[in-house]
Amino acid sequence: MAETLSSNVVNYIVWRYLQESGFGNAALQLSRCWIRDPETLPFAESTEPHTLIRLLQDGMCFDQLQAEACNTEPRYRFGDDHGRPYSVRNGALLTLDKGIPAHELATEAGGAVQEPPPKKGVKRKKAKPTNGVEPRPEPEVNGDAMEIEQNGATHVTNSVRAESEAMGSEAESATVAEIPISTLSIGHDAEIQTEVVADLTPATIFVPRPQDLGSVVNFTSWGPSESPVLIAAGVSLLQVHLVDKEAHKGAADVHLSVNSFAITALCWHSHGEMTVSAREQCFNEVGEKIMKDKLIKLIDGGENSQVISSQAGLVNTLRWNADKELLLSISTDGEKGSIKIWKNASDAIPAWTEFTNTAILDALWISESAFVVCGIRLFKIYEVNETLTTQRTLATQITWDAMRYDPSSGIIAAIGMDDLTSCLGILHPNDSTNLQTHIYPDQYLTDLDFRVRTTTTNALTNGSSVPPVLLATSSMAETVRIWDANEPFKCLKKLPTTDGAQAFKIAFSPDGQLLAAAGPDAVTVWDVERREVPVASWRAKDWASDKWDPSKDGEFSLGWDPDSSRLSIALGNQIAIIPIPR
Incomplete structure (x- = not known):
């Protein structure tokens, strides 16, 4: 297992880099904000010169190798033009290239940092060296990759600062107590030292568990913006929560x-x-157990209901077409899939019916009249007009479990399994007859979601004039990936989850600004536009088992409320509401 860096280690190697590069004033300020003598740290003697540069360069090499292995683009790109050299050598300035601690040089200089050389036209007394360091000869090139400029010229790395870098006054340098604490943590272990991750756990609202011990929450659903209630449904359970x-x-x-x-x-x-589709357990006149499946329409906020049909079969998917007011139901009849479309709630018989040779596992409306279904070796698009017709059949040998559709781009994404291999699929409108597939680089792909594109969610352009279509995927491998679905299969980011927890579900907030990945043990929230470090996290271990027990069996669900201010998670007979500060 890789060593976890503490803030002291990160601060120290940054401090050493500032010394080695000649940024003496910056090194001095860092030591004052952090620890007076960094060389007293236990690991200081074993830290080799140029450690920070080597760490960064090794990270760049690893990123390139990972990109080649996963057939994705590298995460870190800085282009061919790195600008002018970061500093200009001036041997008369305070330098720390020999590794002399900043506080010792400051002590020798009377607590003051030397002034920069006078500009032309300004009369100034010639300052004598106060630290005993004479102007140095030209340094030898140490061979580190960051010291070679793109044009092949040697880059001198031992000067104090760029010409534009401001120098603190003597009074400012002497007033140590007034310098604010650095944003780098002091002595606290952390993988990321400079980014604050909000703890969502204390504000959690737990929904009281059902009195019926046999009740199980199989899924939850937030209502539309006009009715921001939470529906919890499952075994012996259908509740509206306020x-x-x-x-x-x-x-x-x-x-x-x-x-x-x-x-x-x-x-x-x-x-x-x-x-809703309800499966009712009944007994006939001789005591035999039989199952009845009914489609039921709830009206008046659930106060009243009416049975639409008892002929829909065991329904696993319901999709509503608001434009044409059509209800699509997907069920399984033996080993075959069954498609039924209802025009009116008063009709006991569906207006259109179609069967597939294998089971259907998911379905989505993709226009006013078209919908797509996927399942066992199945990916098919249908058109509903006067009749129900097949628009396209995509050849595939993969079992596709779930799909998402992005209406702004017309892209359909799906996740599935080919034997024991996780697969990601993209159907792009520019290549509408080819279902592109990609072996997922992480183990056990679990969920996916598109980000709703708004006027404020377009920062991740990567230099392209065409904004990316962000697709997020989660897996059991403790990471979340962000893809540009407009360029299959270009991975933009790889995000670690809280405490390396497994992510069962993933969802962008309705406003497109935040991304949540969740499992029984933890929830992680990112602002993918601004940073790769999470903005907030939630941990189950901070609660007693009577509040939240991550070991319970059952389906796990995750959802956002309509105004993107709350998350819900559910498992077994447990439901937690997590407010998200904005």
Whole structure:
């Protein structure tokens, strides 16, 4: 396992780099803000010269090798033009290239940093060297990669500062107590020293667990912006939860005309209407257990309901087409997939029906009249007009588990498995007959999500005039990847999760500004436009098991509320609401 750097180690190698490069004033200021004599640290003697440069250069090499192995672009690019040399040599200035601690040179200089050389036209007394260091000869090139300029000229690295660097006055240098504490932590271990990660755990709101011990939450769904309630559904459970920014205000059970039921799918129509699929357990006259599947429409916020059909089968997916007011249901009939489309809630029989040779695992509307389905060796697009017709059939041998659609670009992304290998798929409108597939570089791909494109979410252009279509994917390998779906399969970022926790689900906030990845043990939130370090994290271990038990069995779910201010996670019969400070 790789060694974790502490803030003292990071500060020290930065301090040494400043000395070796001749930035004496900067090294002196860092030591005053951090520790008076860095050379007294236990590891100082074993730290070789130019450690920071070598660490960075090794990281660049590793990044290039990883990009080649994963067939992606390197994360770090600085271009061919690095600007003018960062400093100009002047041997009369305070220099620390021999590794003399900054505080010792400052003591020899009477606590003051020497002034820079006078400009032409200004009369100034010639200052005598106060530190006993005479102007040095030209240094030897040490061979480090960062000392060679792009044109092949040798870059001298031992001067104090660039001509434009400001020098502190004698009074400022002597007033040590007034210098604020550095943003680098003092003596605290941390992988990232300069970025604050908000702790979301203390503000968590826990929804009271159902009184029925057999109730299980299989999934949750936030209502539309007009009705920001949280629906919890599963085994013997269909509840509407009212949660404000500070507390759980209560829950209302939705009364269905079924007993001993399990909700297998649901979808919102509007702020007061939704459809659910309920599997009811019944017994016939001789005591044999039988299962009945019903589509039920809930109206008036769930206060009333009506059965649409008892012929939909075991439904695993429901999708609502608001433009044409069509309800798409996907079910399994034996080993085959079944597609049914309903025009009116009062119709007991679907308007269109179609079957596939293998099971369907997910479906999405991609226009007013077209939808896509995926499943076992299945990827197919249908068109609904007067009849239900096949628009395209994409050849594939992969079992596709889940899909997402980006309406701004027309791109469809999917995740699946080929035997034991995780795969990422992209169907781009510029190549609409070719389902492009990519072996996922991390183990066990779990979820995906597109970021909604807004006027404020376009910073990650990577120098291109075309903004990327951001696609996030999660896996069990403790990392999240950000892809540009417009350039399959270009990985833009690789983000580590909180404490290396597994991410079961991933979701961009509705406003497109934040990305959340979550599993039973932890939640990680990033602002992908601004930094790769998380902006916030949540840990299950900070709570007792009566509040949140990550070892419970069941489906894990993650969701954002409509205004992007709260996250919900659910597992077993547990639901937690996590406010997100904005």
